Amino acid sequence: MNALPEATLARLASYLPALDRLHAEGRETVASGDLAAECGVNPAQLRKDLSLLGSYGTRGVGYEVAYLHDQINRELGGASHWQLIIVGIGNLGRALATHTPMAVRGFGVIGLFDAAPEVIGTRVEGLEVRPMAELRQVVTDPARTIAVVATPGAATQSVIDELADAGIRSVLNFSPGRVVAPPEMLVRAVDLGSELQILAYHRQMLSTPAADTVAN
Amino acid sequence: MNALPEATLARLASYLPALDRLHAEGRETVASGDLAAECGVNPAQLRKDLSLLGSYGTRGVGYEVAYLHDQINRELGGASHWQLIIVGIGNLGRALATHTPMAVRGFGVIGLFDAAPEVIGTRVEGLEVRPMAELRQVVTDPARTIAVVATPGAATQSVIDELADAGIRSVLNFSPGRVVAPPEMLVRAVDLGSELQILAYHRQMLSTPAADTVAN
DNA sequence: GGGTGTGAAATTCTTCACAGCC
DNA sequence: GGCTGTGAAGAATTTCACACCC
Numbered sequence: 001m002n003a004l005p006e007a008t009l010a011r012l013a014s015y016l017p018a019l020d021r022l023h024a025e026g027r028e029t030v031a032s033g034d035l036a037a038e039c040g041v042n043p044a045q046l047r048k049d050l051s052l053l054g055s056y057g058t059r060g061v062g063y064e065v066a067y068l069h070d071q072i073n074r075e076l077g078g079a080s081h082w083q084l085i086i087v088g089i090g091n092l093g094r095a096l097a098t099h100t101p102m103a104v105r106g107f108g109v110i111g112l113f114d115a116a117p118e119v120i121g122t123r124v125e126g127l128e129v130r131p132m133a134e135l136r137q138v139v140t141d142p143a144r145t146i147a148v149v150a151t152p153g154a155a156t157q158s159v160i161d162e163l164a165d166a167g168i169r170s171v172l173n174f175s176p177g178r179v180v181a182p183p184e185m186l187v188r189a190v191d192l193g194s195e196l197q198i199l200a201y202h203r204q205m206l207s208t209p210a211a212d213t214v215a216n
Numbered sequence: 217m218n219a220l221p222e223a224t225l226a227r228l229a230s231y232l233p234a235l236d237r238l239h240a241e242g243r244e245t246v247a248s249g250d251l252a253a254e255c256g257v258n259p260a261q262l263r264k265d266l267s268l269l270g271s272y273g274t275r276g277v278g279y280e281v282a283y284l285h286d287q288i289n290r291e292l293g294g295a296s297h298w299q300l301i302i303v304g305i306g307n308l309g310r311a312l313a314t315h316t317p318m319a320v321r322g323f324g325v326i327g328l329f330d331a332a333p334e335v336i337g338t339r340v341e342g343l344e345v346r347p348m349a350e351l352r353q354v355v356t357d358p359a360r361t362i363a364v365v366a367t368p369g370a371a372t373q374s375v376i377d378e379l380a381d382a383g384i385r386s387v388l389n390f391s392p393g394r395v396v397a398p399p400e401m402l403v404r405a406v407d408l409g410s411e412l413q414i415l416a417y418h419r420q421m422l423s424t425p426a427a428d429t430v431a432n
Numbered sequence: 433g434g435g436t437g438t439g440a441a442a443t444t445c446t447t448c449a450c451a452g453c454c
Numbered sequence: 455g456g457c458t459g460t461g462a463a464g465a466a467t468t469t470c471a472c473a474c475c476c
Contacts, residue, residue: 003421007445013410017392031457038394044447044460051459059458060454076413077420084412091311096408098307105409107416143423146415170419172412176233178254186422188415190408192312193321194229196300196388197292199362199404200323203386204293205219206402207359223467247435260438260469267437275436276476 004075008049012072014039015046016105019069031062078106083144085111085168087159088151089119089129092174096148097124107146111138115155132159135166142167150174160187220291224265228288230255231262232321235285247278294322299360301327301384303375304367305335305345308390312364313340323362327354331371348375351382358383366390376403 004012018038022030032050036043050056050063053075057063084107086093097109112129114120122129130138139145147163149156149171156175163171164182171187173179181187220228234254238246248266252259266272266279269291273279300323302309313325328345330336338345346354355361363379365372365387372391379387380398387403389395397403 004417005445009414009417010410013413014407016413017407017409018394021393033457040394042447043457044449045445047458048446048460055459057458058454059452060456062457075417077416078413080416080420082412082416091307091314095307095311099408105413107409107412146412146419148412170415172415177237178234186415186419188411188418190411191230191233192315192406193233193323194226195404195406196298196323196362196364197229197232197294197321198225199386199388199402200293200296200298201220201225201291202404203362203402204296221466249435258469259435260471261467263436264438264468271437273436274476275474276434278435 002052004052008052009076011039011041011045011049012053012076015049016069016072016076016078019065019072022065023069027065029058029062029064030068032057035063073105080106081144082107082146083110083139083141084108084146084148085113085135085139086148086150087113087132087163088149088155088175089114089122089124090150090152093148093150094124096150096174097127110145111135115151132162135162139166139168143169146170146172148172148174153177160185218268220268224268225292227255227257227261227265228269228292231265232285232288232292232294235281235288238281239285243281245274245278245280246284248273251279289321296322297360298323298362299326299355299357300324300362300364301329301351301355302364302366303329303348303379304365304371304391305330305338305340306366306368309364309366310340312366312390313343326361327351331367348378351378355382355384359385362386362388364388364390369393376401 018035032043032047036046053071056068056071086097086109089112097112109127112124112127113132113135114129115132119129120131145168147168149159151159153176156177157179160171160179160181164185169185171185173187173189176191179187231251234251248259248263252262269287272284272287302313302325305328313328325343328340328343329348329351330345331348335345336347361384363384365375367375369392372393373395376387376395376397380401385401387401389403389405392407395403
């Protein structure tokens with residue numbers, strides 16, 4: 001299987017929750033037009049995305065909901081059973097630890113870490129919060145572990161270093177500020193502030209008609 | 217000023233934190249190559265992005281850090297002083313309420329709302345959590361208000377309806393599941409699960425060399 | 433010399449439109 | 455009849471490369 005285009009990848013991930021919903025409603029099959037409307041994309045685009053995974057549709061009928069879900073999930077690596085650890089158990093860390101949609105997609109949380117003594121030893125969802133020193137005891141298979149980093153900005157770089165030392169090579173970073181990581185480490189940054197800013201821009205554009213737009 | 221391309225928009229938002237950092241380090245000017253490296257983009261791309269806002273650079277020197285930051289921030293609508301309300305004060309809601317990078321960029325939180333009686337009346341960062349019934353008392357200027365929705369899935373649609381009734385037209389939705397909203401309402405969905413899945417896919421690709429890649 | 437601003441080329445992504453299958 | 459799968463057209467984005475300015 002060839003590498004999927006970046007744009008397709010983001011859309012495929014968004015099809016999964018929609019398929020979950022359809023499955024929950026008891027739908028067995030779905031046509032590209034319906035699923036596309038649900039996800040806010042063009043039907044042709046959706047069909048093209050799915051055709052990159054192979055041909056899972058039936059002409060005249062559509063796609064089998066459960067089977068399609070499995071195929072997308074497998075392709076995205078969700079079925080490979082990743083193990084998650086969360087570093088930084090503040091509000092955001094706790095939110096991520098209890099975020100059920102993640103667990104549903106095959107990401108199981110196996111460890112929680114924090115630096116603050118008053119947090120260490122407390123429990124979240126039945127898991128005890130541990131100090132970073134115990135990282136290696138918890139992470140038994142670093143190649144299959146993804147670290148979610150939700151620490152305050154100042155601590156992030158040293159956390160990344162410790163994770164790298166423990167052999168972890170996949171990081172989802174919610175902490176603002178760029179970090180340097182060894183080349184074998186894949187770091188994906190998520191910036192919640194940017195999302196707000198993009199929304200604000202769009203609203204501003206819609207509300208204040210451009211001066212160069214002639215009335216029609 | 218014309219509408220900015222969607223792709224440029226996302227990058228501009230990512231330049232702001234980098235400029236913040238440079239400013240904090242005392243840098244007065246920065247060349248496109250340096251800032252681009254910091255943000256992980258192509259230097260020509262960065263120059264083209266900035267040129268869409270006007271010509272703020274000096275040939276042979278670079279861009280003035282503080283001035284460039286102000287220009288981008290203004291263009292993105294951050295300086296328009298948006299008022300934020302947060303609906304759903306669970307862990308994620310609390311995390312967003314205390315997320316300082318947001319406040320820094322001109323987004324001030326003016327209200328917190330939740331449905332659970334045991335949460336109503338508690339305080340987060342000095343703000344009292346209120347029931348949705350008090351929405352209109354808090355939101356005095358709905359056109360300048362952005363609602364951040366962090367409710368559990370089942371409650372989301374009714375929350376959107378109530379927000380629409382109160383005249384709010386901008387929503388950042390962290391809740392999974394598609395919602396229907398009136399046409400004048402702009403809803404931007406953020407799915408934290410997708411980010412994990414995209415990361416997992418990339419790691420899977422890097423770790424298992426494609427069969428069709430000939431050794432070289 | 434160093435670095436921006438920007439047409440033009442190259443690439444990637446999206447949409448169309450229709451043959452082919454159920 | 456309805457819907458998928460996909461080549462081809464069209465649109466958008468990224469990158470190159472160089473004129474121009476400090």
